Structures are given as C-alpha cells and as structure tokens.
Amino acid sequence: MRTRLRRLRVDGREFTWKADIRHVPGSGDCHRGIRVRAWGAGKNGRALEADLLSASWPAPWGACATDGVYPTPADVRRIILYALEHGWDPDLRGGTFHLTEAEHAAAFRLPAFLITDRLRDPDAPDPTRRVVEVWSRSL
Structure with missing residues (x-):
C-alpha cells in the first residue's frame, strides 16, 4: 500500500505530511501508535517527526x-x-527534528494522543501506564 502524502497550510506556508499506523507494545496491552512526519521545505528540508x-x-x-x-x-x-x-527549522537541510516524550510530553498533548518514545526506543516508559493514567483523569 502506498503512503499518502497530504498538504496543510500553516501561517501561509505549505507543509507536506504523512501519518503511518504502528503498534506500541505495553505491559498491559498493545496500543495504537502513529508516526507523523512533516516537511516544510521539500524533501531536502529538515523533517519533523512525532510518534x-x-x-x-x-x-x-x-x-x-x-x-x-x-x-x-x-x-x-x-x-x-x-x-x-520549540526549535524546528524546516528550512535547514537534512536531518530530523524529533518531538520526544522525554523533552516534550509534559508540555504538549493532543486530545486523543500522547507523545511516545516507545516506537524508537523499546526501553522508553511503559505506554499502558501512561494511557491508563490519562484515561483515569478523564473520568
């Protein structure tokens, strides 16, 4: 199956992005993970990646x-x-700017998602514990 690239305008600038579905193993269950990658200066610009x-x-x-x-x-x-x-410059050539759990999870959250490092690092904090904590607070 071919990956679909999507376009989005943010503050007058066009970004290209994609989101790939992954699985994140945890102690209590397997969780849905999504790797989001975005580019703002073409394929040679610095990519943004958020798991x-x-x-x-x-x-x-x-x-x-x-x-x-x-x-x-x-x-x-x-x-x-x-x-x-928080420091991503899409105009720089090459490389990837990662939004990591260790650096950004406390300050950034989406309504349906948390940032995780578990997709890149199997020793990152347990996702089941974090998901249950967020779910428990929403009750």
Whole structure:
C-alpha cells in the first residue's frame, strides 16, 4: 500500500505530511501508535517527526485490533506549530527534528494522543501506564 502524502497550510506556508499506523507494545496491552512526519521545505528540508500514542482505553479486544483513532489535519497543525515554537527549522537541510516524550510530553498533548518514545526506543516508559493514567483523569 502506498503512503499518502497530504498538504496543510500553516501561517501561509505549505507543509507536506504523512501519518503511518504502528503498534506500541505495553505491559498491559498493545496500543495504537502513529508516526507523523512533516516537511516544510521539500524533501531536502529538515523533517519533523512525532510518534503519537493513542489515549484510548480500555479496548474490548485489545487496542491494536480495535482502536481506530487517527490524527486530523487540526492535530497535525498543532504539532507543526508547537515544533516551530520549540526549535524546528524546516528550512535547514537534512536531518530530523524529533518531538520526544522525554523533552516534550509534559508540555504538549493532543486530545486523543500522547507523545511516545516507545516506537524508537523499546526501553522508553511503559505506554499502558501512561494511557491508563490519562484515561483515569478523564473520568
């Protein structure tokens, strides 16, 4: 299946983005993860990458099997704006600017997602614990 690239205008500038569905293993379940990548200066510009963790809980047959959450263009706009405010320069050539859990999770959250490092680092904090904490606070 071919990846779909989407376009989004933010503050008069056009960005290209994509979101790939992944699975994030946790101690209590498998969770839906989404890797969002965005570019603001073509394929040679510095990419933005944010690994998102679905905040949906509980799932009757496992979150990996039944969770259908996917980032909206409004979510991606918020990611881009946050990254621009926190040091992402899409005009730089090459490389990737990562929104990491360790650096950004306390300050940035989307309604349906948390930032996770678990997609890149299997030793990152347990996603099940974080999802359950967020879900418990929303009750």
